[in-house]
Amino acid sequence: MVYLTRKEHFNAAHKLSNPNWSEEKNWEVFGKCSNKNWHGHNYELYVTVKGKPNPDTGFIINLKDLSVLIREEVCLKLDHKNLNVDVPFLNDILPSTENVAIKIWEILSPKIIEMGAQLHSIKLYETESNFVEYFGEN
Amino acid sequence: MVYLTRKEHFNAAHKLSNPNWSEEKNWEVFGKCSNKNWHGHNYELYVTVKGKPNPDTGFIINLKDLSVLIREEVCLKLDHKNLNVDVPFLNDILPSTENVAIKIWEILSPKIIEMGAQLHSIKLYETESNFVEYFGEN
Amino acid sequence: MVYLTRKEHFNAAHKLSNPNWSEEKNWEVFGKCSNKNWHGHNYELYVTVKGKPNPDTGFIINLKDLSVLIREEVCLKLDHKNLNVDVPFLNDILPSTENVAIKIWEILSPKIIEMGAQLHSIKLYETESNFVEYFGEN
Amino acid sequence: MVYLTRKEHFNAAHKLSNPNWSEEKNWEVFGKCSNKNWHGHNYELYVTVKGKPNPDTGFIINLKDLSVLIREEVCLKLDHKNLNVDVPFLNDILPSTENVAIKIWEILSPKIIEMGAQLHSIKLYETESNFVEYFGEN
Amino acid sequence: MVYLTRKEHFNAAHKLSNPNWSEEKNWEVFGKCSNKNWHGHNYELYVTVKGKPNPDTGFIINLKDLSVLIREEVCLKLDHKNLNVDVPFLNDILPSTENVAIKIWEILSPKIIEMGAQLHSIKLYETESNFVEYFGEN
Amino acid sequence: MVYLTRKEHFNAAHKLSNPNWSEEKNWEVFGKCSNKNWHGHNYELYVTVKGKPNPDTGFIINLKDLSVLIREEVCLKLDHKNLNVDVPFLNDILPSTENVAIKIWEILSPKIIEMGAQLHSIKLYETESNFVEYFGEN
Numbered sequence: 020m021v022y023l024t025r026k027e028h029f030n031a032a033h034k035l036s037n038p039n040w041s042e043e044k045n046w047e048v049f050g051k052c053s054n055k056n057w058h059g060h061n062y063e064l065y066v067t068v069k070g071k072p073n074p075d076t077g078f079i080i081n082l083k084d085l086s087v088l089i090r091e092e093v094c095l096k097l098d099h100k101n102l103n104v105d106v107p108f109l110n111d112i113l114p115s116t117e118n119v120a121i122k123i124w125e126i127l128s129p130k131i132i133e134m135g136a137q138l139h140s141i142k143l144y145e146t147e148s149n150f151v152e153y154f155g156e157n
Numbered sequence: 158m159v160y161l162t163r164k165e166h167f168n169a170a171h172k173l174s175n176p177n178w179s180e181e182k183n184w185e186v187f188g189k190c191s192n193k194n195w196h197g198h199n200y201e202l203y204v205t206v207k208g209k210p211n212p213d214t215g216f217i218i219n220l221k222d223l224s225v226l227i228r229e230e231v232c233l234k235l236d237h238k239n240l241n242v243d244v245p246f247l248n249d250i251l252p253s254t255e256n257v258a259i260k261i262w263e264i265l266s267p268k269i270i271e272m273g274a275q276l277h278s279i280k281l282y283e284t285e286s287n288f289v290e291y292f293g294e295n
Numbered sequence: 296m297v298y299l300t301r302k303e304h305f306n307a308a309h310k311l312s313n314p315n316w317s318e319e320k321n322w323e324v325f326g327k328c329s330n331k332n333w334h335g336h337n338y339e340l341y342v343t344v345k346g347k348p349n350p351d352t353g354f355i356i357n358l359k360d361l362s363v364l365i366r367e368e369v370c371l372k373l374d375h376k377n378l379n380v381d382v383p384f385l386n387d388i389l390p391s392t393e394n395v396a397i398k399i400w401e402i403l404s405p406k407i408i409e410m411g412a413q414l415h416s417i418k419l420y421e422t423e424s425n426f427v428e429y430f431g432e433n
Numbered sequence: 434m435v436y437l438t439r440k441e442h443f444n445a446a447h448k449l450s451n452p453n454w455s456e457e458k459n460w461e462v463f464g465k466c467s468n469k470n471w472h473g474h475n476y477e478l479y480v481t482v483k484g485k486p487n488p489d490t491g492f493i494i495n496l497k498d499l500s501v502l503i504r505e506e507v508c509l510k511l512d513h514k515n516l517n518v519d520v521p522f523l524n525d526i527l528p529s530t531e532n533v534a535i536k537i538w539e540i541l542s543p544k545i546i547e548m549g550a551q552l553h554s555i556k557l558y559e560t561e562s563n564f565v566e567y568f569g570e571n
Numbered sequence: 572m573v574y575l576t577r578k579e580h581f582n583a584a585h586k587l588s589n590p591n592w593s594e595e596k597n598w599e600v601f602g603k604c605s606n607k608n609w610h611g612h613n614y615e616l617y618v619t620v621k622g623k624p625n626p627d628t629g630f631i632i633n634l635k636d637l638s639v640l641i642r643e644e645v646c647l648k649l650d651h652k653n654l655n656v657d658v659p660f661l662n663d664i665l666p667s668t669e670n671v672a673i674k675i676w677e678i679l680s681p682k683i684i685e686m687g688a689q690l691h692s693i694k695l696y697e698t699e700s701n702f703v704e705y706f707g708e709n
Numbered sequence: 710m711v712y713l714t715r716k717e718h719f720n721a722a723h724k725l726s727n728p729n730w731s732e733e734k735n736w737e738v739f740g741k742c743s744n745k746n747w748h749g750h751n752y753e754l755y756v757t758v759k760g761k762p763n764p765d766t767g768f769i770i771n772l773k774d775l776s777v778l779i780r781e782e783v784c785l786k787l788d789h790k791n792l793n794v795d796v797p798f799l800n801d802i803l804p805s806t807e808n809v810a811i812k813i814w815e816i817l818s819p820k821i822i823e824m825g826a827q828l829h830s831i832k833l834y835e836t837e838s839n840f841v842e843y844f845g846e847n
Contacts, residue, residue, distance in 0.1 A: 020568070021531045021534065021535065021565055021566070021567050022565065022566040022567070022568075023530075023531065023563075023564075023565050024563070024564050024565070024566070025562060025563060026561065026562040026563075027562075028284075030196050030197060030198055030284065031196055031197060032170040032194070032195040032196050032197040033197070035352075035353070037351055037352070039351075040351075048352060048357070049352075050359060051236065051237035052237060054237050054238060054239070054243070056170070056238070056239035056242045056243050057170040057195050057197065057239050058168050058169055058170050058197055058236075058237040058238060058239070059168060059169060059170040059171070059195065059196055059197005059198055060168055060197055060198070060199050061198050061199045061284050061285075067566075072529065072531040072532060072535075075451055075453075075454075076449075076451065076462060076463075076527065076529065077449070077526065077527035077528070077529025077531055077532045078529055078531065079531055081462070082563055083464060098189065098196075099189035099190060099192050099196040100192060100194070100196060101192070101194035101195050101196070104194045105192070105194050112353065113352065113353035114353070115348065115352065115353030115354055116299075117297045117299065117348040117353055117354065117355055118348060118353045120297065121297065121348075146166075146168065146199050147199075147302065148301060148302040148303075149299075149300070149301060149302075149358055150299075150300050151297055151298065151299050151300070152297070152298040152300070152343075153297050153298070154296070154298075158844070159807045159810065159811065159841055159842070159843050160841065160842040160843070160844075161806075161807065161839075161840075161841050162839070162840050162841070162842070163838060163839060164837065164838040164839075165838075173628075173629070175627055175628065177627075178627075186628060186633070187628075188635060205842075210805065210807040210808060210811075213727055213729075213730075214725075214727065214738060214739075214803065214805065215725070215802065215803035215804070215805025215807055215808045216805055216807065217807055219738070220839055221740060250629065251628065251629035252629070253624065253628065253629030253630055254575075255573045255575065255624040255629055255630065255631055256624060256629045258573065259573065259624075285578065286577060286578040286579075287575075287576070287577060287578075287634055288575075288576050289573055289574065289575050289576070290573070290574040290576070290619075291573050291574070292572070292574075304836075306748050306749060306750055306836065307748055307749060308722040308746070308747040308748050308749040309749070311490075311491070313489055313490065315489075316489075324490060324495070325490075326497060327788065327789035328789060330789050330790060330791070330795070332722070332790070332791035332794045332795050333722040333747050333749065333791050334720050334721055334722050334749055334788075334789040334790060334791070335720060335721060335722040335723070335747065335748055335749005335750055336720055336749055336750070336751050337750050337751045337836050337837075374741065374748075375741035375742060375744050375748040376744060376746070376748060377744070377746035377747050377748070380746045381744070381746050388491065389490065389491035390491070391486065391490065391491030391492055392437075393435045393437065393486040393491055393492065393493055394486060394491045396435065397435065397486075422718075422720065422751050423440065423751075424439060424440040424441075425437075425438070425439060425440075425496055426437075426438050427435055427436065427437050427438070428435070428436040428438070428481075429435050429436070430434070430436075442698075444610050444611060444612055444698065445610055445611060446584040446608070446609040446610050446611040447611070465650065465651035466651060468651050468652060468653070468657070470584070470652070470653035470656045470657050471584040471609050471611065471653050472582050472583055472584050472611055472650075472651040472652060472653070473582060473583060473584040473585070473609065473610055473611005473612055474582055474611055474612070474613050475612050475613045475698050475699075512603065512610075513603035513604060513606050513610040514606060514608070514610060515606070515608035515609050515610070518608045519606070519608050560580075560582065560613050561613075587766075587767070589765055589766070591765075592765075600766060600771070601766075602773060664767065665766065665767035666767070667762065667766065667767025667768055668713075669711045669713065669762040669767055669768065669769055670762060670767045672711065673711065673762070699716065700715060700716040700717075701713075701714070701715060701716075701772055702713075702714050703711055703712065703713050703714070704711070704712040704714070704757075705711050705712070706710070706712075
């Protein structure tokens with residue numbers, strides 16, 4: 020097994036705020052991240068796939084195809100968007116980095132299998148000091 | 158003259174949209190940056206001051222004091238905020254990186270003179286690929 | 296399981312020198328790292344915790360709380376200190392990056408369990424070219 | 434077990450082109466990477482070894498020795514070279530990042546065992562957006 | 572005046588070799604950079620323009636337009652190319668970082684004037700340790 | 710004129726403490742930087758020279774020669790050293806980043822003139838958030 024990673028990025032607004040809670044409770048738990056007028060981040064997304072190199076190409080997966088897949092299925096839907104408002108696949112969850120990473124996994128995993136490889140991990144940086152990794156359910 | 162730089166950061170939402178223009182015109186000029194539901198960035202701010210090192214300290218300016226100044230006068234007012242809505246000193250301008258950098262200069266320059274040094278430049282990164290520098294009016 | 300990482304840092308002096316060895320033997324093994332007058336580094340510390348996102352918050356652990364924990368229990372005790380002299384929990388060991396990472400694990404692991412998550416790894420950069428990872432005893 | 438990583442680098446030319454295929458087929462699969470006059474990269478190589486810290490040194494492996502090993506056995510043979518033409522150990526394969534990482538593993542693994550540690554992974558960056566990891570056959 | 576910078580990149584092969592010199596003389600002056608089978612780099616290009624922000628947009632220049640200009644006029648011609656062989660505008664010079672930066676200036680400067688701004692500098696990284704800046708003839 | 714920059718680095722211990730002041734006064738001014746048992750940093754040093762490219766080489770200065778000069782005259786004397794104790798050319802000054810940068814200028818400037826170029830600036834990073842630039846007396 021070899022593991023290949025492609026980095027892409029998107030810039031988005033969000034806020035962390037539980038709609039079932041009062042503004043005070045949200046401030047207590049989420050602090051400045053709950054600012055009702057939003058804030059935002061430059062997100063960096065690392066998608067790691069695994070497989071065996073194809074003897075004809077030396078590739079696990081064609082990087083151009085992987086890059087196009089991530090851009091079309093993920094970045095195009097998140098870039099310059101509001102994660103709480105503009106993104107159908109995030110509609111019913113709090114857009115914490117954890118939850119966004121899980122949703123990105125769910126979108127990409129079946130499509131990478133179709134391409135003949137396996138998704139190994141989603142690593143999502145919210146800032147250079149905070150990031151999340153998700154390896155699927157198992 | 159020696160030039161000393163301190164880096165700080167803030168995360169904010171904004172959009173680029175001229176209120177005197179139609180939505181179509183804004184899209185034409187600003188593209189996805191005009192998304193009405195906002196997007197956001199991890200901004201990195203480099204403040205450069207100049208002066209002669211004090212023979213007793215070896216310092217142009219005390220870095221701790223400079224850091225506190227930048228955090229209190231700038232970052233606290235911009236971090237986890239919406240640059241179009243939440244920031245009094247940006248009220249009447251489009252929050253392009255250029256304009257935000259100029260406003261930060263106007264806030265910091267007189268205070269750095271009071272501290273016995275001179276502001277040399279404001280360098281503001283919107284993303285790692287886009288940044289602005291401002292050296293004052295002269 | 297989702298893995299969440301927080302980065303913090305500290306700047307410290309140290310030397311690598313086995314007190315049971317001659318100066319020559321120390322030089323032979325540790326080279327310039329054994330300089331008797333110390334040298335130092337900007338250490339970068341990545342603390343990774345794992346758990347399931349809380350449905351109310353989307354969080355494995357509250358990042359602010361994790362950051363405060365790392366700063367109070369680790370960085371405050373190491374930052375602007377001499378790792379061989381000033382740090383009680385490093386008293387009886389050589390402050391190699393390996394050993395410092397293990398000690399940081401031992402300090403943080405029980406406290407992160409109290410916070411409802413699990414420590415997954417300590418990653419400690421001594422320089423951008425040298426770093427260590429520790430995943431606990433198992 | 435503690436994991437220690439050393440970063441080294443090399444700058445090299447290569448192209449991706451299967452000699453059994455027509456120029457059209459190569460272009461279709463490899464795109465601009467198949468340019469017959471080559472292109473090149475600044476490769477960054479992360480070598481991770483694992484073991485238990487030696488109680489006399491605090492080290493898994495002496496970093497200086499590890500650095501010398503990587504430079505002599507790998508970087509000296511790849512730096513400022515053409516990966517398709519100048520490197521005997523890459524002679525019979527396509528120099529994709531995947532394949533180069535596997536070959537580096539094969540060179541370093543037995544030598545690191547001789548030094549009393551184990552090779553854990555080879556991580557090879559072709560660009561800051563594309564990298565490969567290899568953990569050996571098991 | 573405000574200064575706005577856009578970063579782009581290209582990956583290319585080259586060698587440093589004066590055709591009027593013997594192989595020995597080239598080796599003496601250029602060392603491993605003269606390897607006859609080429610080597611290569613991930614080049615990073617920073618283009619800085621200056622001007623006054625337009626009151627309607629807050630922009631010195633539209634960043635999208637600047638990015639498209641740099642990609643079409645420079646990166647497309649250099650990316651995945653051999654700088655000694657494949658690039659008409661570098662035909663008659665040694666492709667040192669200095670010379671490539673000057674040629675990029677000559678291409679971009681008149682086009683940026685047409686866009687209503689001025690080119691201030693070309694900064695070209697060959698590696699993260701080596702870079703060149705050019706500010707034009709004056 | 711073209712400007713060429715070479716980056717080198719050194720790791721060192723220091724403290725900021727004016728020997729004419731009480732421990733309290735030093736703490737008041739320098740805070741944790743005055744810790745009597747030292748602390749340390751990974752310093753990054755950027756040396757920028759300027760000149761006209763030589764038509765035979767495309768170089769302002771031979772980068773290998775510049776790198777050797779910086780390593781021998783500066784890094785060898787500072788790396789894995791205590792800046793307050795081990796470095797003759799820093800003996801009579803406080804080793805603030807400002808003062809170290811000025812001293813490095815004084816060492817390198819005449820030697821770069823001998824090599825046929827001019828020193829333009831010394832940029833010295835103490836941490837990624839704090840750095841100093843010096844352009845000489847004029």
